[in-house]
Amino acid sequence: MDADFWLTRWHRGETGWHLEEVNRHLSTFWPPLAVPAGTQVLVPLCGKTIDLLWLAGQGYRVLGVELSPLAVDAFFAHNGLTPTVTDDAGLRRHRVDELEILCGDVFALPPAQLAGVGAVYDRAALIALPPELRERYAAHLAALLPAGVPRLLITLEYDQALMAGPPFSVSSAEVQQLFGETHRITALGTFDALPESPGMRQRGLTELTERVYRLDPA
Ligand SMILES: C[S@@+](CC[C@H](N)C(=O)[O-])C[C@H]1O[C@@H](n2cnc3c(N)ncnc32)[C@H](O)[C@@H]1O
Secondary structure, eight states, X not given: OOHHHHHHHHHHTOOTTOOSSOOHHHHHHSGGGOOOTTOEEEEETOXXXXXXXXXXXXXXXXXXXXXXXXXXXXXXXXXXXXXXXXEETTEEEEXXXXXXXXXXXXXXXXXXXXXXXXXXXXXXXXXXXXXXXXXXXXXXXXXXXXXXOOEEEEEEEOOTTTOOOSSOOOOHHHHHHXXXXXXXXXXXXXXXXXXTOHHHHHTTOSOXXXXXXXXXXX
């Protein structure tokens, strides 16, 4: 699952994960986190999600990170926005008011880029990565983010033997293993995601569970 895999997906328009509406778990479960307006919220592996705009609309400073220039350009074009684009240590920074997207590899982010982040929204980022990269991703963000940053995390669980990822199945045990040392993990909800995922059914799944967690400083 290297960069080429994702760049090709965007080039071919194979972006079945993209939602045209704000993610319902974000609008339901983010407000109770009580993250103060003005906080910088990191949205790793953001694609062209409209969730970035929802967060900006709640008064947050938003920082998306996305590998694909096509995705970043599509986000701004689709939403009728014209960003200011600057080069920032090898990454392209796109900015409109308090919403920024850094275009580049999340693993290549210099430490200073995330020093001001105060909360994280992870939907289809952790689960986009294969097991060995998930560990690296969790450790990398832990090293770059200020300590004790709260996070809303949305995962999928299914029988990995029935379908190859992405998206990958990430169990509650793995969430505990990846974040349990640094965070208090609270399961907020469990949802049957199969009815709204016909593509996954076609790929062989008979069960697909979506789980939402809040991660608070330990
Ligand atoms: C499954 S999509 C999810 C997008 C978004 N979170 C959403 O909910 O629509 C995963 C995204 O991560 C991006 N991506 C994959 N590896 C990346 C990396 N190493 N650095 C930055 N972005 C990456 C892909 O290009 C893709 O847009």
